[in-house]
Amino acid sequence: MFTVRQCHELDMSGKHTLIDKSPREATAAREIALRYGNQPDALLEILHDLQHELGCIPEAALPALAKALNRSRAEIHGVVTFYHDFRHEAAGRHVIRLCRAEACQSMKANELIAMVERFLQVRLGQTTADGAITIQEVFCLGNCALAPAVMVDDRVVGRVDAARMEKIIAECRS
Amino acid sequence: MTRVFVPRDSAARSVGADEVAAALAAAGFNIVRNGSRGLLFLEPLIEVETAQGRVAYGPVTAGDIPGLLPALKTGGAHRLCLGNIEEHPYLKNQERLTFARCGITDPVSVADYVKHGGFAGLRKALAMPGAAIVAEVTESGLRGRGGAGFPTGLKWKTVHDAAADQKYICCNADEGDSGTFADRMVMEGDPFMLVEGMTIAAIAVGATRGYVYIRSEYPDAIATMREAIDAATAARWLGTDIQGTDKSFRLEVRRGAAAYICGEETAMLESLEGKRGTVRPKPPIPALEGLFGKPTVINNVLSFSAVPFILAEGGAAYKNYGMGRSRGTLPFQLAGNIRQGGLVEKAFGVTLRQLVEDFGGGTFTGRPVRAIQVGGPLGAYLPAGQMDLAMDYETFAAAGAMVGHGGIVVFDDSVDMARQARFAMEFCALESCGKCTPCRIGSTRGVEVIDRIIAGESREANLELLSDLCQTMTDGSLCAMGGLTPMPVMSAVRHFPEDFDKPSRLAAE
Numbered sequence A: 001m002f003t004v005r006q007c008h009e010l011d012m013s014g015k016h017t018l019i020d021k022s023p024r025e026a027t028a029a030r031e032i033a034l035r036y037g038n039q040p041d042a043l044l045e046i047l048h049d050l051q052h053e054l055g056c057i058p059e060a061a062l063p064a065l066a067k068a069l070n071r072s073r074a075e076i077h078g079v080v081t082f083y084h085d086f087r088h089e090a091a092g093r094h095v096i097r098l099c100r101a102e103a104c105q106s107m108k109a110n111e112l113i114a115m116v117e118r119f120l121q122v123r124l125g126q127t128t129a130d131g132a133i134t135i136q137e138v139f140c141l142g143n144c145a146l147a148p149a150v151m152v153d154d155r156v157v158g159r160v161d162a163a164r165m166e167k168i169i170a171e172c173r174s
Numbered sequence B: 001m002t003r004v005f006v007p008r009d010s011a012a013r014s015v016g017a018d019e020v021a022a023a024l025a026a027a028g029f030n031i032v033r034n035g036s037r038g039l040l041f042l043e044p045l046i047e048v049e050t051a052q053g054r055v056a057y058g059p060v061t062a063g064d065i066p067g068l069l070p071a072l073k074t075g076g077a078h079r080l081c082l083g084n085i086e087e088h089p090y091l092k093n094q095e096r097l098t099f100a101r102c103g104i105t106d107p108v109s110v111a112d113y114v115k116h117g118g119f120a121g122l123r124k125a126l127a128m129p130g131a132a133i134v135a136e137v138t139e140s141g142l143r144g145r146g147g148a149g150f151p152t153g154l155k156w157k158t159v160h161d162a163a164a165d166q167k168y169i170c171c172n173a174d175e176g177d178s179g180t181f182a183d184r185m186v187m188e189g190d191p192f193m194l195v196e197g198m199t200i201a202a203i204a205v206g207a208t209r210g211y212v213y214i215r216s217e218y219p220d221a222i223a224t225m226r227e228a229i230d231a232a233t234a235a236r237w238l239g240t241d242i243q244g245t246d247k248s249f250r251l252e253v254r255r256g257a258a259a260y261i262c263g264e265e266t267a268m269l270e271s272l273e274g275k276r277g278t279v280r281p282k283p284p285i286p287a288l289e290g291l292f293g294k295p296t297v298i299n300n301v302l303s304f305s306a307v308p309f310i311l312a313e314g315g316a317a318y319k320n321y322g323m324g325r326s327r328g329t330l331p332f333q334l335a336g337n338i339r340q341g342g343l344v345e346k347a348f349g350v351t352l353r354q355l356v357e358d359f360g361g362g363t364f365t366g367r368p369v370r371a372i373q374v375g376g377p378l379g380a381y382l383p384a385g386q387m388d389l390a391m392d393y394e395t396f397a398a399a400g401a402m403v404g405h406g407g408i409v410v411f412d413d414s415v416d417m418a419r420q421a422r423f424a425m426e427f428c429a430l431e432s433c434g435k436c437t438p439c440r441i442g443s444t445r446g447v448e449v450i451d452r453i454i455a456g457e458s459r460e461a462n463l464e465l466l467s468d469l470c471q472t473m474t475d476g477s478l479c480a481m482g483g484l485t486p487m488p489v490m491s492a493v494r495h496f497p498e499d500f501d502k503p504s505r506l507a508a509e
Helices: A004-013 A024-035 A040-054 A059-069 A073-082 A109-120 A162-173 B010-014 B017-026 B062-074 B110-115 B120-126 B130-140 B152-161 B182-189 B191-205 B219-234 B265-272 B301-313 B315-319 B352-359 B393-398 B417-431 B437-455 B459-476 B480-484 B486-495 B502-508
Strands: A094-099 A133-138 A150-152 A155-157 B003-005 B030-032 B046-050 B053-057 B081-084 B168-173 B209-214 B250-255 B296-300 B329-336 B342-347 B369-374 B381-383 B407-412
Touching (some): A024 A040, A040 A073, A059 A073, A094 A162, A109 A133, A109 A162, A133 A162, A150 A162, A155 B010, B010 B017, B010 B182, B010 B219, B017 B030, B110 B191, B110 B219, B120 B191, B120 B301, B130 B152, B130 B191, B130 B301, B152 B296, B168 B191, B168 B301, B182 B191, B182 B329, B191 B209, B191 B250, B209 B219, B209 B265, B265 B296, B296 B301, B301 B329, B352 B369, B352 B407, B369 B417, B369 B486, B417 B437, B417 B480, B437 B459, B459 B480, B459 B486, B480 B486
Parallel strands (some): A094 A133, B003 B030, B168 B209, B209 B250, B329 B407
Antiparallel strands (some): A094 A150, A150 A155, B003 B046, B053 B081, B369 B381
């Protein structure tokens, strides 16, 4: 068995071991970066894929990513924190994104959001106690003629009223 | 079995098109998932192919299907029947050049695209010298459809004339403006048109690589574009030796990650390079030093999408539409509190009233129209009294407003315009890239000042401060984000002053 320190030294020296003792996050980061030929310009694609695989962008993945792309850790950190899509902690089992942009506002999106917050007893950006649902704000889903719109995971739902919202929440919890 | 068309457009899917398609498939129909016709208020709108043309029904829910089956077999009468869709006034009164095919074809079938006139422009371009293609686009009078309205031909000429070992074509598909969805509809409903337009641009300027930067909020558009690029490559309309010529163009989709600012062209370039989406100062202009420092054509989805028509029919044919210096057509998007929301492609010169009242049918709630925001979150709020303005870049600029990307968001009389002004500043604060001070700090201070005005604290002095702050943001910001946020704010103050004076009015009552 190697100690943590020995593992680290091995890693730093670039020597290969038969058993990959690095954290799962680092392994995933390396594999995904390799899929994109370790091209630094593909960073957003890599981060999307990494988040898809791990549920978030954990700190532990950043050093491996920086090394693979030959960028500094600060640069990678800067990119991760700049974009609203990337999260540090895993979301609930389902993410409901509620549009707060003007077209949806004209159809009472703010009232809808307030209602959802009261119903789920969480604020935008938080996850329900049962871990089922994270609610987030989003600015435009391109469904502005059928406002108000929300996105449930990757699916857009239009003309959302209280009844449709209750159904969405029930489906997320089932 | 009869062919039935059920849109795969995400707006149609958002109100149940998938469930309708599943119910129809179970009933034995041959389903084609087409793009949307843009009559979004009638989605899910399904069409049956008959000898008399395509007969439409809508809005259809999965629950309607059993009752609809007899009618669907023959295109017969039913309470949801809309008749031959081509004869529908909402569609018939449009001038569809860019959206001529959307909703008719299977979006990812190359054969279907070619059968409906697709790749005719590219076929011509392949036999033309680059300069001649640029001249044709210049002749058309096409201006950037992303919002800025810069002459496309001039931009292409700059890239064409630049000497470099590598040039790029980048499509800005980060359609973040609220009230807009035309880019999304192209990518989901007629993606080969965008592929064709970008390939023509590549041949014109001598570029061999290109990117479509699509916002992550559009997963359907991302998937459909990728599918279309693969299909076009397999059919040799993309990739190496396009259609047996010596021309090559490699096209890739890149996802954004929810940052409104990446719709600004230089922030998009940074993002495409894998960096934070911060704005670059200009000059140098991207046409000379763009992606990876190389000459780059950056255009919006609708600009590229106008090009196949221009090449196929000639620049003069496109120029025949429009008014003044705004030539051609613009796909307007009717959104928000509107009864008949959807996509209306008309020549420039159509009035706001024709769009909102004749096509749109007024508000969804049936209450009077009070305010209309044109051109996205950075566009002005116009009062109902200004609805006779003609949609034209110069006319709108003279009225202190902008056409932008053609998004039209309608509000009824329940809107509080001080709240909308506050939101404009709040949005800027949330989405500012942080590079320049007027935008980064000004937007936060703007929220605070408007809060004080709403609370009735030193109203006059704070309104003056707000006006000052807006002037600083307009003059001192690096890009349109900070530079144009004052437009919705000050237009709200100008046109709806009563909403910024509620406490004193309440006290007077």
